[in-house]
Amino acid sequence: MGITLDSKIPEGPIAEKWNKHKFDVKLVNPSNKRKFKVIVVGTGLAGASASSSLSELGYDVHAFCIHDSPRRAHSIAAQGGINAAKNYQNDGDSVHRLFYDTVKGGDFRSREANVFRLAQVSVDIIDQAVAQGVPFARDYGGLLDNRSFGGAQVSRTFYARGQTGQQLLIGAYSSMMKEVDRGGVKLHTRREMLDLVTVDGKARGITVRNLITGEIESHTADAVLLCSGGYGNVFFLSTNAKNSNCTAAWRAHKKGAAFANPCFTQIHPTCIPVSGDYQSKLTLMSESLRNDGRIWVPKEKGDKRKPVDIPEDERDYYLERVYPSFGNLAPRDVASRQAKYRHDEGKGVGATGKAVYLDFKDAIGRLGKQTISERYGNLFQMYEKITGDNPYKTPMRIYPAVHYTMGGLWVDYNLQSTIPGLHVLGEANFSDHGANRLGASALMQGLADGYFVIPATLGNYLADAKLEKLDENHEAFKNSKTEVEERLNKLLHSNGTKTVDEFHKELGHIMWDYVGMSRTQEGLEKAIKEITTLRESFYKEVRVPGEANYKNAEIEKAMRVADFLELGQLMAQDALDRAESCGGHFRYEFQTSEGEAKRNDAEFSHVSAYEFTGSDTAMNWQLHKENLEFKNVKLATRSYK
Amino acid sequence: MNLKLKIWRQKDSQTKGQFEEVDAKGVNPDMSFLEMLDVVNEDMVKTGKEPVAFDHDCREGICGSCSMVINGDPHGPQKGTTTCQLHMRTFKDGDTIHIEPWRATSFPVVRDLIVDRSAFDRIITAGGYISVATGNAQDANAIPVPKIDADWAFNAAACIGCGACVAACKNASAMLFVSAKTSHLGAMPQGKIEQEKRVSNMVAQMDAEGFGACTNTGACSAACPKEIKLENIAQLNRDLVKSSV
Numbered sequence: 001m002g003i004t005l006d007s008k009i010p011e012g013p014i015a016e017k018w019n020k021h022k023f024d025v026k027l028v029n030p031s032n033k034r035k036f037k038v039i040v041v042g043t044g045l046a047g048a049s050a051s052s053s054l055s056e057l058g059y060d061v062h063a064f065c066i067h068d069s070p071r072r073a074h075s076i077a078a079q080g081g082i083n084a085a086k087n088y089q090n091d092g093d094s095v096h097r098l099f100y101d102t103v104k105g106g107d108f109r110s111r112e113a114n115v116f117r118l119a120q121v122s123v124d125i126i127d128q129a130v131a132q133g134v135p136f137a138r139d140y141g142g143l144l145d146n147r148s149f150g151g152a153q154v155s156r157t158f159y160a161r162g163q164t165g166q167q168l169l170i171g172a173y174s175s176m177m178k179e180v181d182r183g184g185v186k187l188h189t190r191r192e193m194l195d196l197v198t199v200d201g202k203a204r205g206i207t208v209r210n211l212i213t214g215e216i217e218s219h220t221a222d223a224v225l226l227c228s229g230g231y232g233n234v235f236f237l238s239t240n241a242k243n244s245n246c247t248a249a250w251r252a253h254k255k256g257a258a259f260a261n262p263c264f265t266q267i268h269p270t271c272i273p274v275s276g277d278y279q280s281k282l283t284l285m286s287e288s289l290r291n292d293g294r295i296w297v298p299k300e301k302g303d304k305r306k307p308v309d310i311p312e313d314e315r316d317y318y319l320e321r322v323y324p325s326f327g328n329l330a331p332r333d334v335a336s337r338q339a340k341y342r343h344d345e346g347k348g349v350g351a352t353g354k355a356v357y358l359d360f361k362d363a364i365g366r367l368g369k370q371t372i373s374e375r376y377g378n379l380f381q382m383y384e385k386i387t388g389d390n391p392y393k394t395p396m397r398i399y400p401a402v403h404y405t406m407g408g409l410w411v412d413y414n415l416q417s418t419i420p421g422l423h424v425l426g427e428a429n430f431s432d433h434g435a436n437r438l439g440a441s442a443l444m445q446g447l448a449d450g451y452f453v454i455p456a457t458l459g460n461y462l463a464d465a466k467l468e469k470l471d472e473n474h475e476a477f478k479n480s481k482t483e484v485e486e487r488l489n490k491l492l493h494s495n496g497t498k499t500v501d502e503f504h505k506e507l508g509h510i511m512w513d514y515v516g517m518s519r520t521q522e523g524l525e526k527a528i529k530e531i532t533t534l535r536e537s538f539y540k541e542v543r544v545p546g547e548a549n550y551k552n553a554e555i556e557k558a559m560r561v562a563d564f565l566e567l568g569q570l571m572a573q574d575a576l577d578r579a580e581s582c583g584g585h586f587r588y589e590f591q592t593s594e595g596e597a598k599r600n601d602a603e604f605s606h607v608s609a610y611e612f613t614g615s616d617t618a619m620n621w622q623l624h625k626e627n628l629e630f631k632n633v634k635l636a637t638r639s640y641k
Numbered sequence: 642m643n644l645k646l647k648i649w650r651q652k653d654s655q656t657k658g659q660f661e662e663v664d665a666k667g668v669n670p671d672m673s674f675l676e677m678l679d680v681v682n683e684d685m686v687k688t689g690k691e692p693v694a695f696d697h698d699c700r701e702g703i704c705g706s707c708s709m710v711i712n713g714d715p716h717g718p719q720k721g722t723t724t725c726q727l728h729m730r731t732f733k734d735g736d737t738i739h740i741e742p743w744r745a746t747s748f749p750v751v752r753d754l755i756v757d758r759s760a761f762d763r764i765i766t767a768g769g770y771i772s773v774a775t776g777n778a779q780d781a782n783a784i785p786v787p788k789i790d791a792d793w794a795f796n797a798a799a800c801i802g803c804g805a806c807v808a809a810c811k812n813a814s815a816m817l818f819v820s821a822k823t824s825h826l827g828a829m830p831q832g833k834i835e836q837e838k839r840v841s842n843m844v845a846q847m848d849a850e851g852f853g854a855c856t857n858t859g860a861c862s863a864a865c866p867k868e869i870k871l872e873n874i875a876q877l878n879r880d881l882v883k884s885s886v
Contacts, residue, residue, distance in 0.1 A: 053775040068696065069762050071802055072704045088782060124778070131778035133771045133829045135795040142785025160795060166703055167798060174770035181766045189759065212751060241698040275671045280679055281700045382702065385719075385726045386673075451775045499686045501679075546691045550653055551752040553694060554686065 003258055003611045005626040008412040009113040014632045015095075018117045021413070022456050026463035033058030036462050039206055039221040041193045041248050043070030045165075045443060046426025047227030048172035049450025055176075055184030057455055062219065063176065064188045064208060066243055071173045074229060074241040075446060078165025079286035079379065081147060081157035082129075082443040084122040089146050093154040095119045102441060103633045105151040105331055106406070106434020107583035107599065109261070111607070112632055113413060114431045121452040122444050126158055128451055132171040136160050147375075149439040150287050151331035151640075157440045162286050162379045168443055172450070191217070193248040194484045194559065196224065196255045196422065199476045202465065203252075203421035207480045209488075211556065214549040216481050216488075218472035222462060223421045225454065226252060227446075230405035230427040232265065234564045234571065235516075236501075236508025238402035239271060239284040245560040246567050249409055249428050257417040258609040258624060260410035260430035262567065263575035266437055266584045267517050268403030269335035272386055272396075273355040282401040283386060285358070286379055287439040290328045292363035292372065293396070295319050295335070297356050301346040307357055307395045318342060326640040333436045333584045333597075334640060336400035340517050341595065343399075350397045359395035400517060404442060406433040406584065407574075410609040410626075414457035415449060418611075421461060425449035430607065435583025491558045492548055496541035500557045503538050507531065507561070507568055515572050520588045524576040528569055532619075535565040569619055570610060577623065580604045601635055642668050642734035646681065648693055649741040654749045654757075660739070670730035674717065675700060675707065677729055694753040702726040702866065705801035708808070709754045710741040715805035715864045723803065723866040743804050745813035747851045758804050760850040761818060767846035768839035769822045771832050790828045797824035799867040806861035806869075812853030817861035819843050820877035821869045827880060837884035844881060 010021040028036065036059050040051045043065040051063045065073060085098040098119040103110060126144070130136065136158050137145040146155040160167040179185040188208070195207040197218070205220040231246035232238035253259045270285045296315045303310065318338055320327040330338075339356050342348055349355050364372050369392060373380070380391045387397070408430040415423045415431075426446040433441065470477075514520075514527035538561070546552045581590040581597035582604070590598045607626040614620030644665040651658025665681050672680070675697050682692035698706040707724040711717035717727045732738065740754065748756040786794075800821035807813050823840050826832030832839075855874060862871045 049775075056774040067698065067704075067706065068758055069705075069802065071762075072698055072706050074699060074704070076704050077699045077701050086781070124776075126781045127778035128773075128775060130781040130784075131771065131773040131831055133794070133826050133832045135791050135798050135825065135829065136781075138786055138788050138791040140788050142787050142791075143782050160798075163703065163799065166801075167795075170798065174765060175773075175775075177762065177766045178770040178772060181768075181770075187762070189762075241704060242700060243698050276669055278669060278672050278676045278680055280673070280676050283701050381721075382726065385702075385722060385728065388671075388728070388730060455775065497687075499683050501683060543686060545686055545689070551694050551755060554692065 003418050003624055005258070005410065005418070005609055005624050006412060007111065007626060008414060009111070010413065014112060014116045017113050018120055025457060025460035028459040028463050030058055034060055036060060036222045037062065037220070038223050038225060038458070039064065039219060040225045040227060041206065042073065042227035042229060043173070043176070044073035044075035044227060044229060044426060045169055045172055045446030046450045047073070047225070048169065048176045049447050050225055050227060050425055050454050051185050052172065052175035052179050053451050053455045054458065055179035061179070061185045062188060062221065063185055064191045064193060066190065066192045066211065068189055070176065070187065070189065071170060073169065074244050075169045075443070076166045077241065078443055079162040079284065080149065080288040081159035081164045081440040082125065082168060083149070083156050083440040084126045084158060084444065085119055085156060086123055086126060088144060089155045091154045093156050097154065098122060098156065100633055101152050102432070102438060103434070104638060105438040106436055107597065107638055108434065108601070108605070108630060108635055109582050109628065110432055110434030111628060112630060117453070118432050118445060118448050121448045124452060125444060125447045129168055129171050132175055134160065134167045134171040147288055147291055148329065150290060150329045150335070151438040159288065162288070162376060165443060168447065172447070192556065193228070194251060195480045196252045197476050197480045198255055198419060199470060199474065201420060202467070203419050204470065205477060207477070207484050209484070212551055214552070216484055218477040218481055220470055220472055220477070222465070222467050223423065223458060225423045225425060226409065226428050227425045227450070228428050230408065231567055232402045232405050234507065234568050235402040235511045236504045237274065237279060237282050239268060239282050242281060245563070247560050247563045250563040250567055252409060252417065252419065252422060254612050256419050257422055258410040258611050259407070259570065260607050260609045261407035261574065262571045262610065263515070263578060263585050264406035264435050264583065265402060266332060266404040266406060267336040267400045269332055269339055269400050270358060270398045271401035272383065273350060273352065273399040283382065284401070284403060285383060285396060285398060287332065289358060289376060289379060292367070292375065293328065293358040293360050294362060295328055295356055295358050297342045297347040297349060307349070316347070323640045330640045331436060331438060336517060337586060339400050355397040355399045357395035358398045360391060361395070364392065404437055406430065406435060406437055410607065414460060415453055416461060421465065423454060423458065425454060435585055488548060488555065488559065490539065491542065491544050491562065492555055494542050494544050496543045498541050499543060500554055500561050503534065503542060504557070504561045504564070506534055507565060510534070511568055511571070515575055518586050518588050519575050521576065524572045527572040531565065531569045531572065538562065538565055566619060570621060573621065574608055574610070577608065578604055642670065642729070642732070644668055644732065645737040647737065647739045650693070650753055651750050653752055658750065668729050670728070672729045673700065673725055674711070674727040674729065675725050694755050696755050697725060700725040703801060705803035708743050708756060708803055708805070710743065710808055712739050715743065715808040716866050721866055721868045743808035745807045747813060748804060748807065761802050761804065763850060764815065764819060764843055764846045765822065768835070768842040769826070771826060772835060773831070784830050786830060794825045794828035797821045797828070797869065797873055800869050801867055803866065805864045805866060807852065809860040809864035810853065811858065811860065812856060814855045814861070815847050815852040816855035816874050816877065817865065817869055819847050820873035823880060824873040824876050827876070836880060840877065840880040841884045
């Protein structure tokens with residue numbers, strides 16, 4: 001078919017690639033930049049940073065978000081921190097070490113050149129954020145403080161209590177609002193992208209729905225940037241915000257953008273466990289808690305004593321036992337799987353058994369309540385509000401939950417998808433985290449893409465894209481609008497017996513049971529069948545009340561779930577195809593004698609990129625492979641022992 | 642537990658609204674307030690009614706989307722808590738709960754419990770930023786910031802822009818919101834340079850949006866889910882005087 005995967009990785013030694021590339025790319029003359037209209041979809045860290053940076057360069061930027069204000073994007077909820085290879089702690093950190101840790105943490109399924117660039121620009125991100133007034137934690141000398149995070153043995157994580165995402169997003173948002181003030185950025189809030197419009201094979205605009213009036217609008221552009229986040233909500237229960245969805249990315253996929261590594265999902269080890277059927281989302285307890293908290297379960301199966309009554313020698317601090325060198329700071333995928341094993345062994349705690357303890361008793365004894373409160377006060381408070389338990393007195397109960405999706409739209413080194421003009425930034429793309437993302441690296445990647453990568457690479461596309469002038473009366477825009485209206489009407493007024501959420505929860509159960517922490521061939525085949533059946537019944541049995549010409553959450557959700565029902569199938573299919581275990585993708589059939597992920601580098605050292613070749617009634621994909629070469633990091637079995 | 646809800650229903654900004662009585666049955670005390678509404682809404686969809694529209698997103702108390710007045714209190718009875726983090730164990734079986742949108746002229750009702758808070762974005766646009774373009778920054782540790790200043794800035798920067806302060810104020814003043822931003826940026830050496838212009842421009846925009854005047858009753862701070870302190874308003878007033886002389 002039509003897609004070729006050209007990663008466009010520059011020649012030369014890895015440490016020189018990015019600088020060389022910045023010199024080699026074509027530039028757009030400053031006075032010509034304002035003639036180019038750039039649409040940015042999403043205003044999280046990637047979208048807000050890209051919008052402000054591109055506007056500063058002179059481009060005519062139009063930013064779209066589904067929220068009432070761009071500041072509410074889900075980046076706001078990131079807690080723990082942001083990595084940067086500053087080596088302020090003099091503990092042996094370097095760009096190369098951050099690069100190495102990230103490639104290793106991703107279980108050797110990411111693109112070396114992209115990761116190295118990420119590590120290089122990480123230091124500039126911290127400088128930029130501080131210049132914007134981001135109130136990072138500081139020591140008494142007034143200098144920036146760091147903490148350590150999973151998968152690393154150095155302290156390179158910058159943080160603002162447990163609200164790092166909020167503070168970085170407010171920094172990027174305020175920077176964008178500065179450009180709104182100057183006239184370089186136009187905001188389009190409460191708009192949901194429902195289609196990508198292509199003309200002559202290039203991305204030329206989007207079709208959106210005004211979520212207040214219901215009007216379907218066409219917006220033209222010279223380039224489109226998707227910064228629309230990940231697709232973890234395919235599981236219904238995840239740590240994602242309720243409105244996070246895959247629709248923008250999925251619609252671009254169906255218009256020709258390849259979807260890469262869809263099965264790579266991150267299950268975060270430290271979330272508050274599910275308490276009942278009514279549960280609407282899961283709340284993350286920052287990984288930073290693992291700096292001072294110790295994770296354990298009772299040694300005895302089915303021990304129902306209160307945690308404080310279980311003596312020290314009857315507790316199994318299993319991460320410290322299995323991984324003596326990383327201990328409680330083992331990477332997320334490893335820590336999650338170990339929690340699942342404890343549950344499977346019947347040693348899980350709490351009413352459902354689907355929980356383990358995260359205990360601060362020793363840390364409070366060593367450092368005092370005051371220090372622990374300064375470090376984690378807001379997290380402890382949040383935990384108590386949700387569960388009614390006080391973590392200063394009794395251990396937290398935690399369990400893994402879906403948190404992040406490493407997969408996403410395939411992009412080349414310039415962050416361009418397989419559709420010319422469509423660039424994808426942040427969690428929405430696939431490029432930097434391989435099969436597992438390390439903690440505090442999502443904020444880093446979103447901001448790297450928006451502040452430093454896209455401003456350098458977008459010009460390369462626009463400089464000689466030779467785009468014809470067009471307006472929203474162009475046939476492609478009219479067709480897109482009609483198609484969106486048809487899709488909407490297909491669901492509107494459906495008078496079945498089940499609610500959208502009921503379908504979404506059913507899909508979530510299938511995904512969690514068969515495409516979750518441990519996957520088998522049999523289970524995945526079953527998942528594909530069940531999802532197909534569920535999708536068919538969705539259009540027959542769903543009930544969507546109300547009209548489309550005012551704020552109607554049910555029709556919004558219905559449109560999103562319709563897309564999740566397609567994406568879920570692709571995730572299962574990809575997980576089935578990848579007959580190896582790597583990072584967050586754990587195939588039960590492929591494990592070492594110690595229960596660790598067993599990679600198959602000979603057959604699977606590649607990115608799986610899917611081209612949509614089906615129709616709305618018959619899902620079909622063509623698999624393309626981008627081979628991954630490791631020239632700077634030696635392929636090795638990941639060990640955190 | 643079983644509850645009686647009196648929920649504000651309003652089709653759009655042009656139409657008059659009224660309370661609707663809804664029974665919430667079998668509520669689990671571990672549910673969040675929004676999960677209780679989810680269950681009520683699911684039931685409404687199933688029985689052919691239109692569900693209640695409300696803003697929500699992260700459900701972790703940080704995005705600032707949720708915005709409802711519960712029994713007269715913005716975000717409900719629990720101090721320092723957003724609606725999404727309020728749990729039903731705070732209520733008793735048989736309680737009657739009034740649920741309304743933020744009430745302020747500058748926040749017109751969009752539908753049911755949803756209001757338009759874009760006025761806040763316009764206030765930030767008027768000066769709630771530091772004028773630094775990407776790529777111009779010096780090393781992050783080049784300017785030490787005393788911990789006490791950084792902590793003060795952080796406490797102010799914790800504002801989530803939900804608008805509870807406006808909803809709580811009898812004058813619908815936005816002073817706590819504005820002062821949280823000016824305090825945050827003004828406390829950092831990087832933000833001091835523009836502080837005078839920032840303060841006067843943001844206050845002018847606040848006035849232009851139709852927010853009321855501040856009479857220092859402190860209702861805003863008491864209702865604030867992030868417990869932003871009233872001292873920020875005092876600081877803003879000092880900065881405002883400075884900027885006008």
